[in-house]
Amino acid sequence: MAKPSVAAVPEVVGVPAAAQATTLFPYPPPRGAGITAAVVRRKCLQVELGAGAAGPLLGGACWGVESMRASSPTHAKAAAALAAGVDEERRAAWTVRHPSALGKFEQIVAASEGKRIVMFLDYDGTLSPIVDDPDAAFMSETMRMAVRSVAKHFPTAIVSGRCRDKVFEFVKLAELYYAGSHGMDIRGPAKASSRHAKAKAKGVLFQPASEFLPMIEEVHDRLVETTRCIPGAKVENNKFCVSVHFRCVDEKMWGELSESVKGVLREYPKLRLTQGRMVFEVRPTIKWDKGKALEFLLESLGFADCSNVLPVYIGDDRTDEDAFKVLRRRGQGHGVGILVSKHPKETSASYSLQEPAEVMEFLLRLVEWKQLSRARLIRLQ
Numbered sequence: 001m002a003k004p005s006v007a008a009v010p011e012v013v014g015v016p017a018a019a020q021a022t023t024l025f026p027y028p029p030p031r032g033a034g035i036t037a038a039v040v041r042r043k044c045l046q047v048e049l050g051a052g053a054a055g056p057l058l059g060g061a062c063w064g065v066e067s068m069r070a071s072s073p074t075h076a077k078a079a080a081a082l083a084a085g086v087d088e089e090r091r092a093a094w095t096v097r098h099p100s101a102l103g104k105f106e107q108i109v110a111a112s113e114g115k116r117i118v119m120f121l122d123y124d125g126t127l128s129p130i131v132d133d134p135d136a137a138f139m140s141e142t143m144r145m146a147v148r149s150v151a152k153h154f155p156t157a158i159v160s161g162r163c164r165d166k167v168f169e170f171v172k173l174a175e176l177y178y179a180g181s182h183g184m185d186i187r188g189p190a191k192a193s194s195r196h197a198k199a200k201a202k203g204v205l206f207q208p209a210s211e212f213l214p215m216i217e218e219v220h221d222r223l224v225e226t227t228r229c230i231p232g233a234k235v236e237n238n239k240f241c242v243s244v245h246f247r248c249v250d251e252k253m254w255g256e257l258s259e260s261v262k263g264v265l266r267e268y269p270k271l272r273l274t275q276g277r278m279v280f281e282v283r284p285t286i287k288w289d290k291g292k293a294l295e296f297l298l299e300s301l302g303f304a305d306c307s308n309v310l311p312v313y314i315g316d317d318r319t320d321e322d323a324f325k326v327l328r329r330r331g332q333g334h335g336v337g338i339l340v341s342k343h344p345k346e347t348s349a350s351y352s353l354q355e356p357a358e359v360m361e362f363l364l365r366l367v368e369w370k371q372l373s374r375a376r377l378i379r380l381q
């Protein structure tokens with residue numbers, strides 16, 4: 001891994017707060033507004049299948065309605081098969097390749113023998129359920145307690161596409177590391193929860209895309225303006241990247257929305273477009289992603305050497321695949337990728353969990369296992 005410049009990058013100050021989108025429509029728009037129940041059900045199915053997942057960059061490809069509906073013919077076929085209730089076989093085969101992290105819990109913790117576990121958690125769809133309004137994606141108090149307990153035992157980072165401040169507002173735990181804007185805005189804990197964190201946390205701050213701030217501000221404003229007349233479209237400023245949500249946009253308008261976004265992006269060759277769960281994501285073309293953020297954080301924590309650490313990354317989105325790939329490259333026993341999904345998806349993760357409730361169960365089992373092994377160790381001494 002190329003050594004990242006750990007030298008603290010000064011936090012960018014004096015950046016004006018993102019211009020607030022003055023929408024012409026309530027958000028999310030009432031369901032009656034052109035969106036039938038059938039459309040909503042179909043959209044939910046597509047989302048669960050990971051339809052519209054990240055693919056090639058705008059430069060080479062065109063994000064159109066098809067890619068919004070389904071990232072590949074395979075996904076479209078899977079959606080149809082699932083809808084018809086004939087996908088059980090495929091699902092079973094997928095589960096063999098990506099077994100439940102709860103079912104294989106013992107195997108996972110056995111891999112941590114003699115190593116320090118470091119936890120990486122995505123936010124939306126992993127710690128909080130997916131909801132229509134991105135501003136209302138709250139995390140439950142019980143999930144917060146589970147994450148807090150995990151952080152007492154293992155260095156823990158939240159890695160999100162959201163703006164770091166926003167994800168902190170949701171999670172509200174000062175003892176964690178936060179990597180916002182798809183890993184382009186990294187900060188160490190404001191409060192230490194363990195000896196290890198106390199020693200290592202100080203001064204970690206990394207913003208590899210800071211030069212893009214004015215451009216992101218500008219493109220955010222342009223996107224707000226250009227999508228203003230599309231009911232349900234929502235533009236979110238994530239500081240070093242921008243999200244354009246279409247979860248609440250009538251499918252009939254998807255073509256128009258995608259054209260508007262691409263039209264704006266054509267004028268910004270230094271920005272690229274990817275797609276997440278019912279969302280377009282605009283970000284700088286720099287070679288930095290959640291995988292790089294994971295490597296950076298491991299190194300900052302003093303774990304550049306693969307042999308004494310077991311990173312565990314849990315995420316649900318295409319952008320989490322960059323981190324899963326890094327873990328896969330490290331080899332078996334050197335990293336654990338867990339995809340959160342109810343349905344078969346192409347993934348580099350080794351294990352799966354179905355939903356945030358299972359993520360919470362996994363985190364609590366990890367805490368319980370750690371407490372028990374510590375008590376056992378004390379008895380032996």
Ligand SMILES: O=P(O)(O)OC[C@H]1O[C@H](O[C@H]2O[C@H](CO)[C@@H](O)[C@H](O)[C@H]2O)[C@H](O)[C@@H](O)[C@@H]1O
Binds near residue numbers: 123133277281319
């Ligand atoms: O990396 P993440 O923490 O998973 O962030 C990815 C995007 O998450 C949010 O959007 C997603 O969740 C919303 C709330 O449940 C949902 O309405 C939306 O359809 C999803 O795409 C966030 O709002 C985006 O800015 C992030 O890029």
